[in-house]
Amino acid sequence: xxxxxxxxxxxxxxxxxxxxxxxxxxxxxxxxxxxxxxxxxxxxxxxxxxxxxxxxxxxxxxxxxxxxxxxxxxxxxxxxxxxxxxxxxxxxxxxxxxxxxxxxxxxxxxxxxxxxxxxxxxxxxxxxxxxxxxxxxxxxxxxxxxxxxxxxxxxxxxxxxxxxxxxxxxxxxxxxxxxxxxxxxxxxxxxxxxxxxxxxxxxxxxxxxxxxxxxxxxxxxxxxxxxxxxxxxxxxxxxxxxxxxxxxxxxxxxxxxxxxxxxxxxxxxxxxxxxxxxxxxxxxxxxxxxxxxxxxxx
Amino acid sequence: xxxxxxxxxxxxxxxxxxxxxxxxxxxxxxxxxxxxxxxxxxxxxxxxxxxxxxxxxxxxxxxxxxxxxxxxxxxxxxxxxxxxxxxxxxxxxxxxxxxxxxxxxxxxxxxxxxxxxxxxxxxxxxxxxxxxxxxxxxxxxxxxxxxxxxxxxxxxxxxxxxxxxxxxxxxxxxxxxxxxxxxxxxxxxxxxxxxxxxxxxxxxxxxxxxxxxxxxxxxxxxxxxxxxxxxxxxxx
Numbered sequence: 001x002x003x004x005x006x007x008x009x010x011x012x013x014x015x016x017x018x019x020x021x022x023x024x025x026x027x028x029x030x031x032x033x034x035x036x037x038x039x040x041x042x043x044x045x046x047x048x049x050x051x052x053x054x055x056x057x058x059x060x061x062x063x064x065x066x067x068x069x070x071x072x073x074x075x076x077x078x079x080x081x082x083x084x085x086x087x088x089x090x091x092x093x094x095x096x097x098x099x100x101x102x103x104x105x106x107x108x109x110x111x112x113x114x115x116x117x118x119x120x121x122x123x124x125x126x127x128x129x130x131x132x133x134x135x136x137x138x139x140x141x142x143x144x145x146x147x148x149x150x151x152x153x154x155x156x157x158x159x160x161x162x163x164x165x166x167x168x169x170x171x172x173x174x175x176x177x178x179x180x181x182x183x184x185x186x187x188x189x190x191x192x193x194x195x196x197x198x199x200x201x202x203x204x205x206x207x208x209x210x211x212x213x214x215x216x217x218x219x220x221x222x223x224x225x226x227x228x229x230x231x232x233x234x235x236x237x238x239x240x241x242x243x244x245x246x247x248x249x250x251x252x253x254x255x256x257x258x259x260x261x262x263x264x265x266x267x268x269x270x271x272x273x274x275x276x277x278x279x280x281x282x283x284x285x286x287x288x289x290x291x292x293x294x295x296x297x298x
Numbered sequence: 299x300x301x302x303x304x305x306x307x308x309x310x311x312x313x314x315x316x317x318x319x320x321x322x323x324x325x326x327x328x329x330x331x332x333x334x335x336x337x338x339x340x341x342x343x344x345x346x347x348x349x350x351x352x353x354x355x356x357x358x359x360x361x362x363x364x365x366x367x368x369x370x371x372x373x374x375x376x377x378x379x380x381x382x383x384x385x386x387x388x389x390x391x392x393x394x395x396x397x398x399x400x401x402x403x404x405x406x407x408x409x410x411x412x413x414x415x416x417x418x419x420x421x422x423x424x425x426x427x428x429x430x431x432x433x434x435x436x437x438x439x440x441x442x443x444x445x446x447x448x449x450x451x452x453x454x455x456x457x458x459x460x461x462x463x464x465x466x467x468x469x470x471x472x473x474x475x476x477x478x479x480x481x482x483x484x485x486x487x488x489x490x491x492x493x494x495x496x497x498x499x500x501x502x503x504x505x506x507x508x509x510x511x512x513x514x515x516x517x518x519x520x521x522x523x524x525x526x527x528x529x530x531x532x533x534x
Contacts, residue, residue, distance in 0.1 A: 201398065205412075209388070209460075210384040210416050211415035211416060212384045
């Protein structure tokens with residue numbers, strides 16, 4: 001037996017409007033839960049991408065003594081450039097170092113004032129050919145004992161620390177995301193169960209007059225799907241807002257050392273939105289199918 | 299799919315040694331054997347809890363019997379797979395003491411709902427609904443909401459809904475239970491009229507006056523057993 005489409009649409013529409021408060025309440029809860037799911041997905045993705053960023057950037061810093069002579073600097077520079085393990089070298093003289101320093105401490109002008117550019121160490125930014133930590137430190141030790149070298153620092157160490165804390169953060173975010181998907185499924189299911197309960201008389205009458213189980217189920221399922229989708233759309237809006245806020249406040253802002261590493265692309269945003277739309281629609285439809293099933297048992 | 303009658307005889311309802319046991323001990327129906335022919339009007343009488351409602355609920359498979367066989371239109375209904383039960387119910391209209399109307403639908407919508415629910419096309423619905431409302435005497439109330447109607451009128455709507463699909467059997471569980479005597483007479487006249495179209499009517503009732511006036515077949519139940527089955531009977 002064919003279920004008439006216009007009947008299903010009419011029932012779905014009138015039921016959504018009739019239970020407006022209930023519909024709105026469930027929409028809101030679903031929207032918030034799904035927005036959290038999308039946000040945790042974005043943050044998780046951002047954390048993963050920040051790993052990649054750090055890895056490609058593995059650097060070594062060779063700091064010279066503040067009083068190092070131009071000769072000493074020159075000889076370190078030469079041996080760095082001739083070293084086969086070194087891919088590129090960049091020298092930061094006093095001026096550049098001071099500029100960088102000013103940028104880093106832009107919010108502490110007093111501190112910047114108190115520093116004499118002459119006292120700042122000049123340094124080489126070295127990018128080794130290999131990212132292997134052992135190779136990098138082997139290169140580093142070669143230069144540690146050269147005259148005029150104050151000390152060698154490895155970005156890798158810093159990067160590892162950051163990576164470690166980010167990966168802990170990442171697994172928490174992921175766990176949180178999975179828990180939230182679970183929670184939103186339960187929320188959708190529960191609100192639909194309430195809606196179905198409110199209409200058990202209607203279901204009873206349908207059964208009495210001999211409506212088939214699918215005929216009874218279908219309007220509830222489309223209703224659940226529409227609710228799930230609407231909730232997910234609202235969640236998409238919230239996610240969009242979060243994306244904009246994050247980009248404005250954290251990304252590439254020097255004052256947030258860890259958070260400014262966490263970025264994602266527009267494509268990731270779309271992925272997150274599509275994901276919550278699918279989760280919303282599917283759990284809405286399947287959830288109501290199951291919720292109605294309770295009243296269809298003979 | 300059509301629910302086919304293939305007995306060739308006139309028997310539409312047949313119970314053979316049927317017992318219904320609730321929660322393992324209470325026997326709602328005890329070894330009942332009853333045969334009802336097409337076009338009969340049958341009163342089920344007996345005190346509360348004697349098994350009248352169970353009798354009716356077994357017929358449209360709201361309940362299933364623990365023992366015995368039930369045939370409706372020649373078919374063993376216990377053998378019907380679940381997905382065919384709706385088709386059984388399309389042949390059985392049901393009317394209740396509390397009407398079971400949908401409060402947010404108009405009179406016409408309540409009746410149309412019964413046809414929509416079994417997938418009848420719009421053209422059929424548009425024709426059948428005013429016709430049946432005319433038959434039950436509510437031709438002018440099609441746009442009213444159930445709460446704007448009197449009890450008698452609400453019961454007429456529920457009868458219209460049960461009958462609009464022209465079922466083989468009409469089951470009525472205390473249809474006058476909530477109505478005053480004068481209104482009840484009107485409802486009984488309507489059921490009688492429906493019965494005369496060839497529809498078998500089985501009605502559970504407490505209403506002595508109605509049973510004694512109509513003088514139809516009476517089946518009396520007592521603690522689940524059929525204690526009397528009398529053609530043109532009285533309440534007691």
